[in-house]
Amino acid sequence: MLPVTSVAPVRVASSDARDPQLAATSLASQLYHPDLACVLFFCSAEYDLARLGIALEHVFPEIQVTGCTSAGEITPKGYGRGCITAIGFDRRYFSVDCALIGELEQFSLQDAQSLVDNLLATFREASLAPVKGHTFAITLLDGLSSREELVLTTLNAALGSIPHFGGSAGDDERLANTHVYFQGAFHTNAAIVLMVNTSLDFRVFSTHHMLEGDDKLVVTRADSEQRTVYELNAEPAAEAYARAAGVTVAELDRKVFALRPMAVRIGDQYFVRSVQRVNADGSLTFYCAVETGIVLTAMRPGPLLANLREQLALAEEEVGPPLLTIGCDCFLRRLEAEYSGFVQETSDFLVEHRVIGFNTYGEQFDGMHINQTFTGVVIGQPPANHE
Numbered sequence: 001m002l003p004v005t006s007v008a009p010v011r012v013a014s015s016d017a018r019d020p021q022l023a024a025t026s027l028a029s030q031l032y033h034p035d036l037a038c039v040l041f042f043c044s045a046e047y048d049l050a051r052l053g054i055a056l057e058h059v060f061p062e063i064q065v066t067g068c069t070s071a072g073e074i075t076p077k078g079y080g081r082g083c084i085t086a087i088g089f090d091r092r093y094f095s096v097d098c099a100l101i102g103e104l105e106q107f108s109l110q111d112a113q114s115l116v117d118n119l120l121a122t123f124r125e126a127s128l129a130p131v132k133g134h135t136f137a138i139t140l141l142d143g144l145s146s147r148e149e150l151v152l153t154t155l156n157a158a159l160g161s162i163p164h165f166g167g168s169a170g171d172d173e174r175l176a177n178t179h180v181y182f183q184g185a186f187h188t189n190a191a192i193v194l195m196v197n198t199s200l201d202f203r204v205f206s207t208h209h210m211l212e213g214d215d216k217l218v219v220t221r222a223d224s225e226q227r228t229v230y231e232l233n234a235e236p237a238a239e240a241y242a243r244a245a246g247v248t249v250a251e252l253d254r255k256v257f258a259l260r261p262m263a264v265r266i267g268d269q270y271f272v273r274s275v276q277r278v279n280a281d282g283s284l285t286f287y288c289a290v291e292t293g294i295v296l297t298a299m300r301p302g303p304l305l306a307n308l309r310e311q312l313a314l315a316e317e318e319v320g321p322p323l324l325t326i327g328c329d330c331f332l333r334r335l336e337a338e339y340s341g342f343v344q345e346t347s348d349f350l351v352e353h354r355v356i357g358f359n360t361y362g363e364q365f366d367g368m369h370i371n372q373t374f375t376g377v378v379i380g381q382p383p384a385n386h387e
Contacts, residue, residue: 009093009200009382010324011036012356014075014085020048024055027086032060037091038098040138040194040326041067041181042074042358043084045171049179049186052084057184066098066192068140068180071170071331072359078347079334081172087324087356093382094198095129097122100182101191104147112158115193123197131197132161136204136377138194138326139166143178143361145189146227148369149289155193156367162195163204164367165375167328167360168287173254175276178361201319201380206365208373209307210261210272215244215298217262219290227286228279232296236282241275244298252278255339258332261372262296270297274332274371287362287371304336305346308374312353319380327357327376334359 013030017023023043031039039060043052049069056065073080089096097119101107123131137159141148148168156164169178179186217240221231232240242249245260252275263270273288273296290296316322327350337343355376363375 009090011088012076012086012324013088014073014077014080014083016080016083018047018082020052021055023047023084024052024059027084028059031086031088035090035092036063036088037094038064038089038096039086040089041065041084041086042070043067044073044082045069045174045177045179046082047084053181053185056181064096064098066140066182066194068169068192068358069171069178069186070358071173071361072334074327074329074350074355074357074359076351076356078351079343085356087326093200094196095123095126096194096196098182098192098194100187101151101193102187104142104145104151104189104191107151107154109154109157112154116158119193119195123195126197129197129199134199135162135195135197136202137162137164138196139164139191139364140180140194141166141168141191141364142180142189143168143170144175146225148362148364151191152364152367152369164364165204165206165328165377166364167358167375168362168364170331170359170361173331198379200323200382202377203315203318204377205311205315206363206370206373206375207307207311208272209302209304210263210270210299210372211302212270213244213298213300217241217244217296217298219292219294219296222290222292224289224291227288227290228283229286229290230283237284238278238282241284249278249282254335258335258339259301261299261332263299264294264296270299271368271370272299272372274330288369301336304333305342305349309349312378315378319378321381322354323379323381325353325355325376325378327355327374328360328363329357329374330363330372331359331361332372333374
């Protein structure tokens with residue numbers, strides 16, 4: 001069992017026990033108190049998920065518990081693997097409600113509006129804080145569903161001015177099955193919407209450290225449904241990408257994907273589109289939507305930790321010393337830190353800034369599905385005289 005870190009009005013905890021019952025019991029011993037309103041967790045897909053789901057429901061009776069599987073965890077002690085980490089929200093400071101989207105392909109604007117209205121009704125009844133300016137949403141989606149864009153665009157229209165971020169569930173880089181958790185069970189092809197209303201100050205943010213390169217690659221043939229590009233600049237996609245990355249096709253691997261992504265420019269900002277795999281026919285499958293006709297720019301990494309430090313400094317300048325930062329950190333960023341030799345420094349930085357979260361298969365920010373970014377929310381500490 002890892003030691004509990006308690007920072008009122010949240011508690012954070014983690015456990016590296018591999019037995020689901022022991023892991024759940026460990027979390028409960030660290031998080032439970034009479035005013036516990038909700039538990040949000042992130043766990044390795046290596047757990048027996050059926051048993052873990054039952055165990056979590058058992059140890060947190062009548063408490064809302066939600067979460068997802070990950071491609072790595074961010075715990076009170078920094079980066080973790082093969083473990084579970086969690087946040088417990090105190091009802092005196094947070095009103096939290098969540099909903100399951102069970103059929104991603106059928107999710108309509110009417111469904112989204114009804115879902116958002118129902119969640120907001122919970123906050124109006126609780127009367128903890130006004131909805132406007134005091135509410136944010138977290139989305140957790142099946143990271144292999146290929147439906148993130150549809151769900152996020154639809155949901156964002158219903159959320160209006162409510163800021164929103166999230167991450168796509170992982171499965172320890174196996175790319176086989178990813179899950180979200182709701183009401184005692186793990187689900188695939190599904191999404192969770194967690195709405196948080198709080199009296200505390202917070203700032204939702206998103207950042208990446210990739211810099212523009214010289215090469216432009218036009219998608220000349222693609223299957224947008226499968227997120228697969230067959231041709232870039234009218235030649236086999238893998239060949240064109242490998243040339244822009246400065247490697248051979250045979251050398252294309254996850255290290256190249258992490259260090260040499262591509263991005264689409266919207267306005268004056270770049271949004272990363274990361275490669276998931278090279279296929280036998282020379283096509284490339286991506287983690288994000290790609291369509292025929294878009295222009296991709298070859299990118300190169302800038303200073304990852306310096307960029308994150310700058311972004312959190314801006315957020316903390318606005319909300320004060322962090323009570324908690326909930327972070328959705330692309331697993332390719334963590335791979336880059338490992339390849340580049342600064343993973344421990346990054347892990348220590350996450351501890352210093354009280355980050356709890358997970359490594360994702362994609363990130364979400366105000367209706368956008370993106371890659372190789374760090375998205376999250378910094379929540380400020382309550383005033384000293386807060387009761």
